[in-house]
Structure formats: structure tokens, C-alpha cells
Amino acid sequence: MATIQGVAKAAGVSAMTVSNVINDHPNVRRATREKVLEAMARLDYRVNPAARNLRKGRTGTIGLAIPGGNSAYYGELAAAIVAAAVRYDLRVSIEQTGALRENELAALSLSRNRLYDGLLLSPVGMGSADAEWLNVDYPVVTLGELIIGGSVDHVAMPNVDASRAATRHLIDRGCRRIAILCGPVREEADVSSLRHTGYRQALEMPVCGWIPL
Structure with missing residues (x-):
């Protein structure tokens, strides 16, 4: 094996x-670079990614952990993240957690x-009792409506504001008996509970009452 x-x-x-040359250092003359690349090809030299990552302290790969890739939402999410990573010369390794x-x-x-330089995690099965697992020494960003806690960044849709705005739109159009159809409303924040909160906030205005389902 060539070295x-x-x-x-x-x-x-x-x-x-x-x-x-291997690490694409800019201060290498073109003629020298071409000579090295020719020798690498002639000797069939292969870069050892594990050894290079160990020296550099990074892998060039970020992890994306999602419940599954067969839904339209997670498929589009994964595609958008992969496209964004390419712009920064990063790879994305997708883990399907099955929720x-x-x-x-x-x-x-x-x-x-x-194995990853950082992780994008869309948690479903974890709960607030697992917050300590997020106190790690590498970058983690949680995605989605489930709020676990911990010292990590969190990206989610503005469900409360959106639901409140939608309900207020109906109120402004003269609707006075407005119902909401959603999943189970839990104590822990999720899509249903957050949207229900926005709905209730809008209906706290004195112009109408609300209908519990």
C-alpha cells in the first residue's frame, strides 16, 4: 500500500x-501540485479519511436524526439540509430513529x-427528563415542536403565533363560534398543544367565546 x-x-x-497537496493548501505551486497528483495516481495512493479526520479533529460530516424519511415533510427537510451542507463542503449522514x-x-x-462534527436531532421519543443528554461538548440543534431543554439551540415553527393569527383572522371576518380540530393536548409542548394555546389566546378576546371539543 502506498504511503x-x-x-x-x-x-x-x-x-x-x-x-x-492532499489538504489543498494554497501555498503549493501548480507544477509541484501536478507532480504530486501524478505520483499519487501512479502509485494508486488513497487518502485514509479516518487518519486525516483524527489529525484535523473533524470529520466533515454532520448527523441528521429524524423519525423517518418516508414522509413528505422529513424528505423535504433532509433534502434542504443536504443542499445547504454542500455549500459548506459538508456531508450529511441521516439516521432514522423510528421516533x-x-x-x-x-x-x-x-x-x-x-463520528459526526455536529448533530441535527428531531426528537419525538425523548422528553424533558432527557434534557441532561443534550448537555454535550459538541454542537447539537434540536428540530421540531418538542421542547426538551438543555443548553442547545432549537428550531421550530411559530405554532402559537400562527394558530393565534389564523383564529384572529376568522374572528375579524365575523366568525363567533370557532372550533379547533387537533390531536391530544399534552402538558409537554408539541404541535397540538402549541396550536391549541394560540387558538385559546385568540379566543380570550371578549368578542367571542370558545367551544371545547
């Missing part, structure tokens, strides 16, 4: 120069083991 030292000898340069707590925690462990 950096072997490539350097074949190209008549130092091992440091070969390393600079199971143990699989979501496993995705966090993969990043903890430095």
Missing part, C-alpha cells in the same frame, strides 16, 4: 508537500464518539 513517504519519494518532494427514544439517544452517542 505519503512513497509518494514524496516518487514526486521528488517532501512528505510535508504531499500533505499540503424511538433509545434510537435518538444512540444518535447523540454517535456524535459523542466523534
